[in-house]
Amino acid sequence: MNAEDMKLLLRKVEELKALLVFTERTIPFLEDVIGFVQEIVPMVEDLKSSVESSSEKLPKASSQLANVSTATEMATTEILNIVERMSSNVDRIRIEMENDQKRLESLHLEGVPAGRSAAVNLVSIQDDCTNIMIALQVQDITAQQIAAVNKLMQSVDGGLSRLLRHFTKVTTEHDDSKFRHRRLDIVFDASAEYSGGSERQRVADEVVESARRSGGHSKTKRNKKKSPSRK
Amino acid sequence: MASTKFLVVDDSLTMRRIVINTLKSIGFHNVIEAADGKEAMAKILSEGADFLITDWNMPELNGLELSKWVRNTSNVQAMPILMVTTRGNKEDVIEAMKMRVNNYIVKPFTAQGMKEKIDQILRSVEPKAA
Numbered sequence: 001m002n003a004e005d006m007k008l009l010l011r012k013v014e015e016l017k018a019l020l021v022f023t024e025r026t027i028p029f030l031e032d033v034i035g036f037v038q039e040i041v042p043m044v045e046d047l048k049s050s051v052e053s054s055s056e057k058l059p060k061a062s063s064q065l066a067n068v069s070t071a072t073e074m075a076t077t078e079i080l081n082i083v084e085r086m087s088s089n090v091d092r093i094r095i096e097m098e099n100d101q102k103r104l105e106s107l108h109l110e111g112v113p114a115g116r117s118a119a120v121n122l123v124s125i126q127d128d129c130t131n132i133m134i135a136l137q138v139q140d141i142t143a144q145q146i147a148a149v150n151k152l153m154q155s156v157d158g159g160l161s162r163l164l165r166h167f168t169k170v171t172t173e174h175d176d177s178k179f180r181h182r183r184l185d186i187v188f189d190a191s192a193e194y195s196g197g198s199e200r201q202r203v204a205d206e207v208v209e210s211a212r213r214s215g216g217h218s219k220t221k222r223n224k225k226k227s228p229s230r231k
Numbered sequence: 232m233a234s235t236k237f238l239v240v241d242d243s244l245t246m247r248r249i250v251i252n253t254l255k256s257i258g259f260h261n262v263i264e265a266a267d268g269k270e271a272m273a274k275i276l277s278e279g280a281d282f283l284i285t286d287w288n289m290p291e292l293n294g295l296e297l298s299k300w301v302r303n304t305s306n307v308q309a310m311p312i313l314m315v316t317t318r319g320n321k322e323d324v325i326e327a328m329k330m331r332v333n334n335y336i337v338k339p340f341t342a343q344g345m346k347e348k349i350d351q352i353l354r355s356v357e358p359k360a361a
Contacts, residue, residue, distance in 0.1 A: 076245050084252065130256045130342050133249050137339040140243045141317060144288070187242065187288040192317035192338075200319030200337040201344065207324040208335055 048167040051160050058157045059178035062150050066181035069146050073183065076139040079132070087129040094122045137194075144188035151188075154179040235353070237262045238280035240271040240297065241315075242289040246338075250284060250315065250345075257346040268292025272300060275307055282352075287316035287323070298330040311352045315340060 001009075097119055154176060161174040237259055239250045247264045254262055263278060265271040269291040274280065283301060287294040294314055302308050312332040316323075319337040327335055333352045336345060 073245065080245065080248055084248075087252070087256075126256070130253065133252050134339065134342055136245065137249060140246045141338060143243070144317060187290050187293070189288050189317045191320065194339060197337060197339050201340075203321055204319060204324045204335045204337050207321055207328060211325075211328040
């Protein structure tokens with residue numbers, strides 16, 4: 001072995017020593033990483049199970065919302081039917097009573113005082129019928145709120161599906177049909193609310209008045225003719 | 232005034248019934264209806280109407296687009312328009328006023344509130360001389 005060979009050997013030994021020192025320093029770090037991964041894996045498994053479970057429950061919740069919307073619409077329709085009948089009957093009674101009153105007056109007989117008081121009560125009942133109908137606007141507003149929630153759930157489900165693809169390597173597209181229900185498939189206002197009506201109306205009235213003052217609506221001529229038919 | 236022909240437009244059958252019954256309770260019995268803006272356009276052209284009461288959020292053609300069509304259609308552009316909607320933000324009302332709707336009601340409305348708005352509009356609209 002000559003001097004050149006000795007130098008090469010020494011250089012190789014130095015490199016090996018440097019490698020061993022590097023390895024000695026990185027082993028603890030690698031041990032930490034392995035320990036971290038071992039801790040994380042069960043948590044990721046739990047997360048995956050949770051995401052899968054939520055993803056299964058959301059379509060069921062959507063279906064239940066559709067049932068709620070259907071039930072409230074059916075109930076509202078029944079109430080409207082009854083109130084319309086009541087209103088029609090009250091109207092008929094009121095007209096009959098007015099006719100009776102006129103007949104009595106034509107015979108120069110005074111109407112029975114109780115009849116007059118009954119007429120007042122009928123007007124009150126008619127007003128109550130109108131107020132019941134007005135209150136049924138709640139059905140339209142809640143239908144929109146429910147549709148908004150359904151849309152939100154659909155969006156969350158989409159996000160969970162995308163997340164699950166990382167865990168399961170599933171390549172199929174997210175299926176939105178689980179959230180499509182006739183009662184929920186409406187154009188909705190996500191900010192629809194039943195309370196605070198008078199304050200919101202006040203804001204609207206201010207804007208309308210402001211537009212009017214700035215000349216947005218000058219007096220217009222009303223065309224009394226029917227719009228021509230374009231057949 | 233009582234002979235004014237109203238067109239009520241809303242995709243909710245319940246709401247249409249409520250508005251129609253409210254109109255009847257305040258003396259307006261001449262009412263036709265449509266379930267969306269597209270159907271409303273067809274009815275305005277085929278049956279005619281004197282006064283439009285429309286919802287905003289509807290499929291096919293929404294209330295705002297319907298109002299824009301009315302204002303841009305020469306033989307109906309002067310038709311009074313009352314927007315009746317759940318949209319109560321100031322920005323929504325401003326947008327509706329840009330489409331030149333005559334007035335704006337935020338749901339839920341009262342019968343008295345609707346009567347006041349209709350009366351205001353009818354007072355502001357001058358009938359053509361005979």
